[in-house]
Amino acid sequence: xxxxxxxxxxRILKIGQSMTLQCAQDMNHNYMYWYRQDPGMGLKxxxxxxxxxxxxxxxxxxxxxxxxxxxxxxxxxLELAAPSQTSVYFCASSYRDEAFFxxxxxxxxV
Amino acid sequence: xxxxxxxxxxxxxxxGRISILNCDYTNSMFDYFLWYKKxxxxxxxxxxxxxxxxxxxxxxxxxxxxxxxxxHLSLHIVPSQPGDSAVYFCAAWGPQGSNYxxxxxxxxxxxxxx
Numbered sequence: 001x002x003x004x005x006x007x008x009x010x011r012i013l014k015i016g017q018s019m020t021l022q023c024a025q026d027m028n029h030n031y032m033y034w035y036r037q038d039p040g041m042g043l044k045x046x047x048x049x050x051x052x053x054x055x056x057x058x059x060x061x062x063x064x065x066x067x068x069x070x071x072x073x074x075x076x077x078l079e080l081a082a083p084s085q086t087s088v089y090f091c092a093s094s095y096r097d098e099a100f101f102x103x104x105x106x107x108x109x110v
Numbered sequence: 111x112x113x114x115x116x117x118x119x120x121x122x123x124x125x126g127r128i129s130i131l132n133c134d135y136t137n138s139m140f141d142y143f144l145w146y147k148k149x150x151x152x153x154x155x156x157x158x159x160x161x162x163x164x165x166x167x168x169x170x171x172x173x174x175x176x177x178x179x180x181x182h183l184s185l186h187i188v189p190s191q192p193g194d195s196a197v198y199f200c201a202a203w204g205p206q207g208s209n210y211x212x213x214x215x216x217x218x219x220x221x222x223x224x
Contacts, residue, residue, distance in 0.1 A: 004153075033212065040119075042216030043154070043199065050209055058211075090153055092212075097142040097203035099212055101153030 002026050006091050006102035013081040013109045021076040021105050023091030031094040032074040034058075034066065036087040037104075043090065049074055081109045113137045114202050116215035124223055129187040131218050133200030136181065140204035145174060145185045148197045148217070157198075158185070190222045 007022045025032065030051045035043040035058075045058030049068040063085060065077040074093075078085060086109045092099040115134045123129045133143070141162050146154040160167040160174045160183065167174050173186045187194055200215040 031211075035214070042116075043214040045211065045213070048209075048211055056207075056209055092153075094212065096210070097144060097212065098156050098159065099144075099201075101146075101155070103153050104151075 004091055004093050004100050004102040006089075006105050008105060009103065010106050011108070013078075013107065015081060015083065015109060017081050018077070018079050019081070021078070021089055021091070021107075023074045023076065023102060024072050025074075025091075025093040025100070026072065027093060027095075027100065028071060029093035029095050029100075030071065031096065031099070032068065033092040033094075033099065034064070034074070034076045035090045035092065036060065037090065038087050046076065046089075078107075083109050085109050112215075113206070114200055114213050114215040116200050116218050118218050119216070120219040120221070122221045122223060123190050125192055126189045129185075129190045129194065129220055129222065131185040131187075131198050131200075131220065133183050133185075133215055134181055135183075135202050137202065137204060137206065138178075138181070139206075140202040141210075142203040143174070143176060143183050144201045144203065144212075145172075146199040146201060146214075148199060154199055187220075190220075192222050192224050195220055195222050 033048045034046040047066040049055045089105045091102045144159040145157040148154040176183045197217045
């Protein structure tokens with residue numbers, strides 16, 4: 001049982017480049033989340049989804065976009081990467097309150 | 111506006127003693143409260159939760175207490191072990207705006223010294 005799978009694990013981007021962080025879950029969860037964790041800080045919600053075709057902004061959505069075309073996948077798109085987006089990104093999914101997390105993607109923007 | 115607050119960034123305890131991690135919240139509509147544990151270079155993992163209609167939940171060495179009138183919960187670890195050293199996140203589940211979602215505190219780094 002794979003749970004929540006994030007790819008890639010590491011990435012270095014140049015300022016202004018774009019990329020998509022992939023997230024897939026095999027637990028048939030309706031809720032999916034994207035969080036970022038900056039050094040010494042907690043988990044800040046970027047975007048979340050309550051089901052296929054439904055997404056909503058979290059606390060820090062600027063500079064990001066998401067889509068949820070299937071129950072399993074919830075990709076996070078970074079457009080025009082900026083140094084402020086250097087962070088560790090975590091995807092999570094849940095049936096309701098108990099969320100399962102992926103291993104994270106460490107992104108550096110230089 | 112931070113709805114889930116962990117005011118202690120770090121805590122250090124001796125092996126075998128009790129660790130008490132605290133969390134405060136502002137939204138009285140939260141239904142469930144959860145604690146997650148995070149090791150470096152790994153994703154957070156679920157540890158224990160409590161429903162808003164209860165005041166205590168116990169699972170082995172871990173007990174969570176909820177004081178709704180004070181909007182406060184705490185995680186007790188007894189006895190503490192070196193393997194418990196990690197960042198602990200408090201989280202709350204409930205309606206915020208038009209949807210339910212999970213909101214996290216900033217975390218507390220627990221160090222258990224042998």
